[in-house]
Amino acid sequence: MILYFLTLVLFVMGVYCLIAKKNIIKKIIGLTITDYAINLFIIIIGYRAKGIAPIMFKDMTIQELAEYGVDPLPQALVLTSIVIGLGVLSLMTSICLRLYEKYKTFDMSEINRLKG
Amino acid sequence: MATKPELVSSDSPKGMTPIVKTVVRFAIGIVFMFGWYIIIYGHLTPGGGFAGGTILACGYVLLTLAFGKEVALAKMSDKAASIIDNSAAFLFVATAIVGLAFGYFFLNFPPHGKPFNLVSAGTIPLYNILIGLKVTSSLFAIFLALSIFGRFISKLVEEAEEEE
């Protein structure tokens, strides 16, 4: 129970960093922390107390794996989610570099040509 | 592709100090071999296409950091990265569509073989290898685009070289 609460704390830290910091790079870091907090939450959902990793060895039966193994489905979800986070991060970084070329600043409060 | 000896020698001006270059010359083969091991054994042990591909891309980044960009570009140029990237992804979708001819989309159509062997589980090792190639070339292409071919950073690098 305390683990879920800690991932929520991590999520809130990421959102705080996204909102309160002015530098674009810090906002990107905040969004990445938020992504990782959600990935951690998904892995913890699949946990089973006193469980083993869901890998089959040569002389194991499927009943043993189903009884003692942790849930492998959230691990597959998290792999996909990490790759999606990677794609978004690389897109964000390249847009951020181009923004520096055009506006000559990393400060978000000066990048406000679109208004109204 | 063999690189010119003067580029990878320990006292060429580009890249890092001779200690780093010597160690990387030993370690880079092990890094690549480890990456391919993770990719190929993906259906038996943890890992698979994405994890192994990331390790290989980091190997290329290690080459760039230790020896300079000419060596890494000689090993995998940006054009080669783009071609490998697109053809691996296209072959992935093509293999999935071939399953349609056998019944279902993404069907595991080759014979499955005995479990725990290296050659088993149908199309899964093939998918792992294709994803490994795609991830390698994609991550290295992103690294190149952001650091060497990005206009902003390359302008800074040229100005620093002119000052020297």
Added chain:
Amino acid sequence: MTMQTIYPLFTALPLAAAFFTLLVTKINKKAADYIALFVTAALAVMAVLTVFEQPFAYQVGGFPAPWGILLISDGLSSLMLVIINVIAFLSIIYSTKYMTTYTAKPKYYALFLLMLTGMNGVVITGDLFNLYVFLEIASIASYALVGFGCEHEELEASFKYLILGSVASTVILFGIAFLYSMTGTLNMPDLARQIEILGINKAVAFVIAMFIMGFGLKASSVPFHAWLPDAHPSAPAPISAMLSGVLIKAIGVYAIARLMFNVIGPNEAVSSILMFLGALSMVVGVFLALGQKDIKRMLAYSSISQVGYITMGLGLGLNPDVPPVVAALGLFGGLYHLVNHAVFKSLLFLCSGAIEYRTGTRNRGELGGLIRKMPVTGTACSIGSLSIAGVPPFNGFWSKLIIIVAFIQAGFYVYGAIAVLVAFMTLLTFIRFQRFALFGQLPTRFANIKEAPFAMTLPIVVLAILCVGLGLAYPFIDQSVLQAARDALLDKLSYMGYILGG
């Protein structure tokens, strides 16, 4: 080779074509146009063919239902597929000529085909995490396409859209993880059964809140609309047409409809939330659209307002307290407005792109009298403006009328009055747009402009004919695909039956 065997090609074909385009253009640059045209034409034909099929469920990879991914084809999926693929085909015809002013045209086609993959995948899938993955593919491709021109404002708009869209996707993933931990399955028909057994307890209510926030941001409902007025004007014109006409509906409104109707089921709280958000979107959108000088920004704000109509119609359909006939009428009005808005908003954005291509400006104050120099574009633009304003023989009138009548019959007089008021304000906005941009005095520096090229006027004419046709054929629309879509949403039991491999 029936539709039941080639159904997954809706996602596989544009995905393969995107990578194939990037390979082939290393040899021959012009090939990208033809590949994109061919693929979207094939997809449009396939989408029209799915309308005539019986509903079925397809098991990907041959794995049986709760363990494998299901692809479900019913009335609503066919309707969305037709809208997405037909408008994508018309946008590609338009962009063969429009995108010559930008660099890197093959990469544009690759990104466009990836966005099309994502949108097709969202509407055909029957698995919740698969929906999230395709949603992300479509969203990431659209973030890159919004900033395609790499000017100052386009990059800023793309960055803002990216941050807000990523936060929404994170919240959706959080909701999916929560739902998985409660029920143990990710298959949507199976989830419908489990939620029927669980009932709407506090955890499911939390998940509903997460989904309304996440998908509401993708659909640009009002508290979450801040990205749309920056992103849609900055994108190139065919991408604005796709984003505003199709994307916010395919990944926003469709996902809310599918989840709230088929998976969670009708209940009172969700219905009142959706109706309130819809009414708020309508009012805020139209009041902010009145004062805009930039024509594309005005069209973007009016998108927010029209999606509010659709959300209100969906909200009325979810209400279990009104008589079922009235709820079905409200839902029907919402779906009909979805189709109409896709057609006339794409038409208006493509027209504004043609105006910008010839005159070089988007400012309403600098334009005027264009209907003399660009007759085809001007007439089509007038048809589009009259349709969105809700003038009788065109299609916007019927859908708005159905929604207003449904609300008055259900007893929600306040919402009905708000809908009528917003219809008047929309009429005012677009009459002003027409008067300043199309009629009136032609500035002297535009004395020599010509009509837009044929590749750009062809889709505009086709969409204008569709506007008129959908309006005149209203008595026949009832018996067609719209009724099948409405019944597919209202019938939760048959959705649960797909798990048996129907």
